[in-house]
Amino acid sequence: MADDTSPDSSEPRSDAGLAIREFSDDLARAFHDINTQWIAAMYQVEETDRDVLENPRARIIDPGGAILFVEAQGLGIVGACALRKTGDGAFELTKMGVLESARGRKAGEFLLKAVIDRAKTLGAQTLYLLSNKKSAAAIHLYEKLGFVHDGEIMAEFGARYERCDVAMRYIG
Numbered sequence: 001m002a003d004d005t006s007p008d009s010s011e012p013r014s015d016a017g018l019a020i021r022e023f024s025d026d027l028a029r030a031f032h033d034i035n036t037q038w039i040a041a042m043y044q045v046e047e048t049d050r051d052v053l054e055n056p057r058a059r060i061i062d063p064g065g066a067i068l069f070v071e072a073q074g075l076g077i078v079g080a081c082a083l084r085k086t087g088d089g090a091f092e093l094t095k096m097g098v099l100e101s102a103r104g105r106k107a108g109e110f111l112l113k114a115v116i117d118r119a120k121t122l123g124a125q126t127l128y129l130l131s132n133k134k135s136a137a138a139i140h141l142y143e144k145l146g147f148v149h150d151g152e153i154m155a156e157f158g159a160r161y162e163r164c165d166v167a168m169r170y171i172g
Contacts, residue, residue: 016105017073020114023061030077031056031067031095038097042134043163052082052095060084065091066118070098070111078102081115089125092157093170096129096138108138112145116170127170128153132163139166146172 021027032053039045052059060067060082070079079098083091093115098108119127129147131139147168154167 016107016110018105018107018110019071019073020111021069021071021077023056023067023069025057027067027069027077027080028056030069031080031082034077034080034097034099035095037099043132046161046163048160049095052084056082064122066115066122067095068111068114068118070102070107070114072102072105072107075099075102078105079107079111081111083115083119083122083124083127085122086157087126089123091119091122091124091127093119093127093129108141109145112141116145119170124170128157129168130157130161130164131166131168133165135166139168142168146170 023031035049035053036045039049056067064085065083067080067082069077072078079096079102081096082094084094086092096108096112096115098111116127128150129142131142133139147170150167150169153169154164158164158167
């Protein structure tokens with residue numbers, strides 16, 4: 001997948017007509033809906049999910065994190081992912097979802113690469129994620145882009161979600 005910057009924009013573009021969009025309050029509903037869809041389809045939406053999804057500015061943006069979206073030409077916003085600041089130099093990659101209507105376009109990979117790049121610009125020394133073995137396709141994508149399974153991350157952060165049985169750290 002080729003990432004290049006169009007001459008009139010600083011947003012990365014892909015050959016598949018994908019673009020990255022920054023969080024804005026008008027996209028808060030898309031962040032909620034995209035994530036609620038996949039979480040409810042595979043798991044139970046937990047209180048910690050609801051808190052973040054209903055309060056993205058207060059829980060993610062204001063404390064120093066970021067939320068990025070992937071937009072697909074002709075489909076609009078099809079995916080979202082957040083970086084939640086959890087400590088000095090520590091960020092959790094969380095709430096990453098892509099609508100079923102956009103699967104197969106590499107939107108998730110495009111978004112994940114942009115989020116990893118953003119974590120670096122935010123000064124992340126530790127970038128980690130929490131997941132579940134049922135999310136095999138997502139885990140494969142995380143591994144492909146440089147995440148490894150990590151027992152320390154599981155011990156320190158894994159109790160945050162009842163469904164968590166996978167913890168990974170980005171090593172590049």
